[in-house]
Amino acid sequence: MGNSLAAIGARHQMWESTSDRLSSSSDSCGGPVVSFGQALRSAMETRDDPESLGTSSQDLADVDEQDVADSSRKSSVSAETAEKLCTIPREKGLDAQDFRCAMCRKTIGGSTFSKFETCAIDSKYYCTECMKSGGKVSIPARVVMDWDWRERAVSDRGRAWYEANQEKALINIKTTNSRLYAHAPALEETRKLREKLQLVSMYLFTCRESVSEDFRRRLWPKEYLRSEIDVYSFADLIDVKSGALQRRLNSLLKHSINHVMTCTLCKQKGFCCELCTVNEVIYPFNTESTHRCLVCFSAFHVECWRTSGDCPKCVRRQNFETRRAQVDDPHNTLLVLQP
Structure with missing residues (x-):
């Protein structure tokens, strides 16, 4: 019995270790590849961290009632302006x-x-x-x-x-009138470009600090173009109609993708499609040819995903969680005690 429990404990540790390494990135592509899912989560945590926005937890604790009232008033004015812009x-x-x-x-x-x-x-x-x-x-x-x-x-x-x-960037097309994307081809094209920019920015934000700062400088003062891809100011919509915004986004994308493909660190954050045997590295920002799992952020060829429809990484994680639950269950009947 002691040997059986020891073996189960060893398997438990092995599954836990395997779970931490689960990724569609593979060394078989010619070198160590960093999980884009990990890079994406890291970038999102950095974006949501109050300190990354220049506000520490202590600063928030020191805010007095007048500041809270001013903030509430400004929020109310913004909501009123947004309603007037969209109604x-x-x-x-x-x-x-x-x-x-x-x-x-x-x-x-x-x-x-x-x-x-x-x-x-x-x-x-x-x-x-x-x-x-x-x-x-x-x-x-x-x-x-x-x-x-x-x-x-x-x-x-x-x-x-x-x-x-x-x-003022107060117009959210998705929540206000999502059908407009289908009605206005220029707006749909812009949405796709912004989605690409959002994906490629995750690489730049997990690269060297000088690279991320350069990207922010190029995007300033319209950080929302990559962080909130459905939000526009009316001036942005004017630029969509004229094509000026698409040209700016294409220029940013060209610069950003060129960096990823030439940077020793960034180009390793690609993926190998686990659904086929093609030996190539793929990147989620190539949205025309890749599909991205919305749960674990792994990337696959579009055609491979259409054929399979299941993410191997998510399946492995689900199997691991099921096995771990069985091992942790005190009433587990899988243990067969030998006399």
């Missing part, structure tokens, strides 16, 4: 404004009072003088909801609000 306003009628211009309070409406126009930003009514200097612009909410870029008349106040908020 097409409805007219409420002149009586809701007491028949007065929303800006200068001049009496408007009817045959005996001043003429008025509707501002396309807030759907409020303004006298012709307050509308004159506003000009025409594309309305953010109509672009987000319908990809409608027609310019509409806005008031002087509406123009000021538009210019003050067009650079």
Whole structure:
């Protein structure tokens, strides 16, 4: 019995050790290969660490009530701005404004009072003088909801609000109107480029500090382009329409991928497809030819994944957890005691 328990204990340790090494990266590709899943998790932990954002736990503990109130107020203002950027306003009628211009309070409406126009930003009514200097612009909410870029008349106040908020990254296409990706090919192309950039950035953030800092400098001040791939400012959407954002992303991708393929450290963080015998290193950011497991981040050839559909690494982990549970179970009936 003692020998049986010792053997089980040895197998337990072996499974535990094997689990720590489980990866689709393989030495058979011509050298030691670091798990991209490990690199990805490391980069995500670094991103989510308060200290990496310049705020320590002690700093957070020292924040006074006034700072908390200010932060809450700013968050509320951002939420209000985001709603206004993504919601097409409805007219409420002149009586809701007491028949007065929303800006200068001049009496408007009817045959005996001043003429008025509707501002396309807030759907409020303004006298012709307050509308004159506003000009025409594309309305953010109509672009987000319908990809409608027609310019509409806005008031002087509406123009000021538009210019003050067009650079704020508050528009989440996925949560606001995910169908827009299918309706706007340029936006879908941009989403794919940003997904690639997010994947390749994990390599750069686990490389030398000088490399990660250079990447951040190239991306600044729009870090969200790689960290939150569905978030845009209205200025970004204008650049999507013109193609300027796609050109910038392609330039960043070209530089980043070139670094990965030439860096001694980064190029080892590739994968060997466990579903076939092709002896080549593949990388998740080559999204056209590879599929990435959403659980363990291992990469496979797209065609191999379509044929199999199961991640070998996840299967191994599941089997390991099952065996470990059996060994740890005090009522395990797998032990056969010899007389």
